[in-house]
Amino acid sequence: MDSPSAYVFLGPTVSVTVAAGNTIHVTSTAVLGTTNITGATMSRLSVCHQPAAGGVLIDNDADWSVVRIPVNTSIPMAVSQRISGLAAGTYNVGMCYRMAAGQSGNWNDNDWVTSKVLVLL
Amino acid sequence: MTNARSPSLPVAIVAGSTIIGVSLYLGLRAMQPAAQPTQALPSAPPAAGPPTMTGAPAPSASITGPTNAASTTPTVEQAPARPTGAALEALVQQQAQAALDALAPTLGSACWTPPGPDEPASVVLDYDVTFDPDGTLVMLGIGERRDAFRTDVASCLRGLPRPQLAIDPPGEHTRVVLALALP
Incomplete structure (x- = not known):
């Protein structure tokens, strides 16, 4: 879905409970592509976390990238992030994106998303 | 694991050497005139660390002490082994x-x-x-x-x-x- 001003999770998330002082390390990979004649663009691709109770997705350290691909292209994209300074609690973590209006339909040749999460005690 | 064990080793060595030293001291005191125990005390420090590691002969003289002491210690039952x-x-x-x-x-x-x-x-x-x-x-x-x-x-x-x-x-x-x- 289009989401120009707020992050949206891309694919499944992992539910993680941390204690104060723990650090989360997240690595996510997705194969994304397009057959659209004008290609496809994503304004931000990153890793986000969100309190389990809900709320805004947070891109720790604003560690995002812009992605732009041409027609008939499908490639793996990887993002990783080290999240520290979290309050004790449970969080959802995973790959996330922002996308300009009208762009989500251009990403029409996608495959699987995988996220690996480690908690450093 | 390694970090957890490291501090306990010297403590155990020091504690063990203390037992050895006291046992040797008490044993020699029982067998020898009062003037002699001072000769036994210097043997305790070598038994504490390096000699044990290097196999120096010094500790062998004190084996009788801790062996006798251990034989009087009640056996402690161990908890069932937890799977790992x-x-x-x-x-x-x-x-x-x-x-x-x-x-x-x-x-x-x-x-x-x-x-x-x-x-x-x-x-x-x-x-x-x-x-x-x-x-x-x-x-x-x-x-x-x-x-x-x-x-x-x-x-x-x-x-x-x-x-x-x-x-x-x-x-x-x-x-x-x-x-x-x-x-």
Whole structure:
């Protein structure tokens, strides 16, 4: 879905409970592509976390990238992030994106998303 | 593990040497005139560390002391050995899988819908879970399998509260992967 001003999770998330002082390390990979004649663009691709109770997705350290691909292209994209300074609690973590209006339909040749999460005690 | 053990080794050595020294002192005092014990005291420090490591002969003179002392120490019963490594994972896997199997009907009724014409009649999802030492579920990832998957069902399951998977406290963080077959 289009989401120009707020992050949206891309694919499944992992539910993680941390204690104060723990650090989360997240690595996510997705194969994304397009057959659209004008290609496809994503304004931000990153890793986000969100309190389990809900709320805004947070891109720790604003560690995002812009992605732009041409027609008939499908490639793996990887993002990783080290999240520290979290309050004790449970969080959802995973790959996330922002996308300009009208762009989500251009990403029409996608495959699987995988996220690996480690908690450093 | 290594860090936890390091401080205790010198403490044990010092404590052991103290016992050796006292035993030797008391033993020699019982056998020899009062003027002699001072000769026994210098032998205690060498027994504490380096001589033991290098095999120097000094400690051999004091073996009688601690051996006799140990023989009077009551035997301490050890707790049953707790499984570790692969055995621990197998135990946690068994208990957690049983708990998830018990919840399968509830999860299915919450998220399974009749499949469409191009959708599989059944799916298996992977519950990648990690328990803390007390047996509390602290991480959960729900994965799909390529051979048969229903994205709508998986998304629904991820939106549910974490399943309560009761297991015995494993004593250490333990990760296992469980299977949930639906319907």
